[in-house]
Amino acid sequence: MFPTNFLWGAATSAYQIEGDPLAAGAGASIWHQFAHQSGRIANGDTGDVACGHYRHWAKDVALMAELGLTAYRFSVAWGRVLPNGIGAVNQAGLDFYRRLIDALCERGITPMLTLYHWDLPQALQERGGWQHADSPTWFANYAEVLIRAVDDRVPLWITLNEPWVVTVPGHLEGVHAPGLQNRAATPRVAHHLLLAHAAAVAVYRALGRHQIGLAVNLEPQTPASTSTADQLAAHRRDAFINRWFLNPLLLGSYPPELPEIFGADWPNFPASELAQIHTTTDFIGVNYYSRGLVRADATEQSLGARRIQPLNAPCTTMGWEIYSAGLTETLLELRNRYGDIPLYITENGAAFIDSVQAGIINDAARVNYLKSHLHAAQLALAQGIDLRGYFVWSLFDNFEWAEGYAQRFGLIHIDAQNGNRTFKRSAHWYREFIQNGGF
Ligand code: IFM
Numbered sequence: 436m437f438p439t440n441f442l443w444g445a446a447t448s449a450y451q452i453e454g455d456p457l458a459a460g461a462g463a464s465i466w467h468q469f470a471h472q473s474g475r476i477a478n479g480d481t482g483d484v485a486c487g488h489y490r491h492w493a494k495d496v497a498l499m500a501e502l503g504l505t506a507y508r509f510s511v512a513w514g515r516v517l518p519n520g521i522g523a524v525n526q527a528g529l530d531f532y533r534r535l536i537d538a539l540c541e542r543g544i545t546p547m548l549t550l551y552h553w554d555l556p557q558a559l560q561e562r563g564g565w566q567h568a569d570s571p572t573w574f575a576n577y578a579e580v581l582i583r584a585v586d587d588r589v590p591l592w593i594t595l596n597e598p599w600v601v602t603v604p605g606h607l608e609g610v611h612a613p614g615l616q617n618r619a620a621t622p623r624v625a626h627h628l629l630l631a632h633a634a635a636v637a638v639y640r641a642l643g644r645h646q647i648g649l650a651v652n653l654e655p656q657t658p659a660s661t662s663t664a665d666q667l668a669a670h671r672r673d674a675f676i677n678r679w680f681l682n683p684l685l686l687g688s689y690p691p692e693l694p695e696i697f698g699a700d701w702p703n704f705p706a707s708e709l710a711q712i713h714t715t716t717d718f719i720g721v722n723y724y725s726r727g728l729v730r731a732d733a734t735e736q737s738l739g740a741r742r743i744q745p746l747n748a749p750c751t752t753m754g755w756e757i758y759s760a761g762l763t764e765t766l767l768e769l770r771n772r773y774g775d776i777p778l779y780i781t782e783n784g785a786a787f788i789d790s791v792q793a794g795i796i797n798d799a800a801r802v803n804y805l806k807s808h809l810h811a812a813q814l815a816l817a818q819g820i821d822l823r824g825y826f827v828w829s830l831f832d833n834f835e836w837a838e839g840y841a842q843r844f845g846l847i848h849i850d851a852q853n854g855n856r857t858f859k860r861s862a863h864w865y866r867e868f869i870q871n872g873g874f
Contacts, residue, residue, distance in 0.1 A: 436813050436873050442545060442824030443869040444506035445499070445846060446782050447488070448552035448596065451833040453512065454485040459527035462518030464554035465564070466836075469612035480839025486831045487854045489531065494856075496538040498847060499830070502862055503869040506545040508781060508826045509535070510552035510596065513577055520556035521573050529584055536588050547591040547781075547826070549650065550578055550635065553601060553612065553836075560613050565601065565624040565631075575634035582642050592647040593720055593781065594635045598628040598680050599652055610837050619700045622693070626704055629683055629712045636714050649684065650720030650781045653677050655761045655768070656727045659743055664731035668740035671696065672729050675738060678772075685773040687713035696737050718823070719769065720781030723762045723808070725755035751785040751804070753842055759807035766815035766822065777821045783808050784828035786835070786842040789859060796848050796859040805861060806874075813873070827865065831856070 450456065450466045457463060470481040488495055499507055513520060515528030532548075539546045551574065555564055559573055567573075578594070586592075595601070602625040604611035607618060632649055639647045656673040658665035674692035682690050687709055694701040732741035744750075749757045766778060785804040789796045805827065816822050832845035840851060846862040849855070868874070 436816065438816075438823075439872070441822075441872075442506035442547075442779070442826075444504055444508055444545075444547065444824060444826035445502070445830035446508035446826040446828050447830050447833065448510040448549065448554075449512035449515075450482045450485070450552070450554045451829070451835070452486040452831055453489040454483060454487045455489040456482055456512070456514075458489060459515075459531070460518055460525045461512065461528055462514035462520070462525075463557040464512065464514045465557055465560045465612040466554050468557050468560070469614055472614070475614065476837055477839040477841050480834065480841075482834045484854075485834045486849050488831075491854070492531075492535050493538060495830075496535070496542060496544070498856060499539075499544055500542040501866075502846070502858070503866045504544055505869070506547055506591075506824055506826065507539055507830075508547040508549065508593075510549035510554075511581060512554050513551065514554065514556040514558075516580060517556065517577055518558070520559035521576060524580055529580070532581075533585060536585050540588050545591065546589045547593065547779075548581070548585070548589045549593040549596050550574075550581060551594065551631075552596040553605075555613075564613055565606070565627050566620050568627070570627045571630035571634045574631035575638050578635035579638045579642065582639060586643045586645065590645040591718075591779075592639065592643065592645065593650045594632040594647065595628055596650045597652045597722060598625065598632070598649070599676060601628060602679075604837075618697075622697050622701050625679060626702070626708070629680060630708060632684070633712045633714045636716065646717035648716050648718035648720055648779075649680070650722055651680055652722045652724075653765045653769075654723070654725055654727050655764045656729050659728050659730040662731070665729060668731035669727075669729040671738060672727060672740040672742070675740075676727070681719070681769075681773060683709060683712045684714070684716060685776070698737060716776070718777040718779055719773075720779050721765060721769070722782035722828070723765055723780060724753075724783065724785070725751075726758045726761040728756070752788055753786050753838075755785075757785070757804060757807070759804075759811040762808050762811035763814045766812070766820045767818060770820060775821055777823055779824040779826070780812060780822070781826050782828035783825065784844045786844045789843055789848060791848065791857070794857065796857060798859045798861050801846075801859065801861040802864045805865065809868070809874070
């Protein structure tokens with residue numbers, strides 16, 4: 436049922452797994468800075484050690500091969516390559532990624548490279564970060580360095596991972612780096628991220644030979660009741676989360692709900708910039724975990740909507756409802772809204788409490804989660820969706836941002852004491868699934 440050239444992958448990101456964030460001349464990122472501020476991360480955790488992948492990358496690529504992955508999605512730490520974000524290239528940082536990519540290619544694992552998974556160089560944050568009008572140019576110049584260096588071996592590129600998360604938890608709620616609560620700046624940050632995506636795509640069209648896209652977090656918004664108020668609230672939340680980035684990119688304009696939500700804080704963006712953003716994209720990466728059950732709530736500033744916990748529904752330890760049908764809905768809705776664009780599921784997975792017993796981690800709940808979501812993906816394929824690959828989040832238990840190491844999403848368990856890697860039952864199951872080419 437899955438096409439024979441379908442990519443079977445797992446995904447990670449630099450700050451979440453690499454450790455040694457300042458090694459070999461790397462510049463600090465906003466996440467390094469943020470994680471070292473007291474009270475920001477659960478248990479005071481940081482990415483200083485993470486999974487030690489910066490040291491153990493060769494062993495890790497061997498594990499990916501053992502798992503039978505045909506693709507691996509990872510991100511590049513901008514500050515390893517350009518310690519100040521702009522200016523001189525740090526050859527040692529670039530070489531780390533060259534070696535990783537070479538090792539993947541030697542094993543027949545297709546690299547999917549994400550340029551930005553949230554770790555802006557701190558030096559750029561000090562100039563204003565994503566609020567700065569030059570940020571799209573900084574990003575395009577960084578993209579150019581990578582494209583020139585490794586496009587010959589990297590067939591799949593992602594500009595930004597989840598720009599919504601960069602925007603909202605990072606600049607509106609302050610729970611992610613850079614930890615700002617600046618409502619007035621928020622729409623502009625999102626706009627600069629979109630311009631940055633478009634600028635990098637323009638560089639790619641000039642220099643690259645393969646495919647480039649954007650990865651977004653999507654979740655269907657279900658009204659908590661049949662009341663008109665809840666239905667309107669779900670619709671507004673859908674604009675806020677699902678359409679904020681894809682509408683300007685694929686249709687050329689922001690959803691009309693956004694100026695209503697932000698009121699006087701919504702700038703009058705020039706038509707020329709919207710035209711720049713409205714670029715062609717080779718594919719969309721879909722990061723899917725759950726749905727939002729939405730209730731109207733006038734106290735929720737101008738969004739007027741709140742996500743509520745469903746009663747009696749199974750949830751992961753993140754508190755996210757397990758709702759696999761939402762994956763099929765999301766993929767079909769994307770086609771309804773934007774046409775027949777090639778899609779990858781660039782993240783899907785679940786955090787659970789895994790207990791290690793006599794060296795065995797029997798994470799049956801994760802196996803069930805993956806099975807049900809792969810089934811949902813298959814249903815979308817059967818309805819003609821151009822789905823080309825699936826990446827489990829995540830290859831390893833890793834640094835789960837504000838949750839630190841408390842939330843574990845990995846197929847591979849990492850022992851916090853000694854860094855030892857152990858395949859969970861889900862890893863064994865996924866290996867067999869890949870070998871069989873499906874169920
Ligand atoms: O760990 C994150 C990842 O970095 C981005 N998408 C969601 C994952 C789980 O929260």
